[in-house]
Amino acid sequence: MSRLDSFIRRLTAQRDILNSIIDLVGETPGPVLEFGLGNGRTYDHLRENFPGRRIVAFDWEVRSYSASTPEAQDMVTGNIRESGQAFVGIGAALAHADIGTGHDEIDAVTLTWLPQLMAGVLAHNGIAVSGLPLEHPELMALPLPDGIKEGRYFLYRRT
């Protein structure tokens, strides 16, 4: 499969999973956390689908499209590994992490801390959506929407 096809399938999986959990997240109070603001595309999608929710975005620095940039109080810069710790216990309804790089050695380091952080920021029954697999005893894998192949993007509920 070409890299273009692979990229399109990953983004399709990302969008379809985010769309599939809108009602589920609606059942849980709490903010939405966006780990890896990037260009701000998924931030914009979350904002559109969770009107009225506080959405806090994280990245090394702000590099998003200006119309998809959070207000300063909801933008956290620096290494998520450290900056995310202040949000452990916040009781998020949804945490979305799109911080995989496609480089196995870099992603392996991210996976030494990301599952614990995701479990830590979520409320009971909160939803984790991730580009990297999250192995954690409190994160239960949920079935993916129809047509999304296992392993392309990941979906969990915090027990």
Ligand SMILES: C[S@@+](CC[C@H](N)C(=O)[O-])C[C@H]1O[C@@H](n2cnc3c(N)ncnc32)[C@H](O)[C@@H]1O
């Ligand atoms: C693939 S992009 C996210 C794209 C975003 N979902 C969008 O739709 O525009 C990944 C982002 O995560 C950020 N990132 C990755 N690891 C990080 C870390 N440890 N701390 C802070 N930001 C990180 C990168 O700087 C990059 O902007």
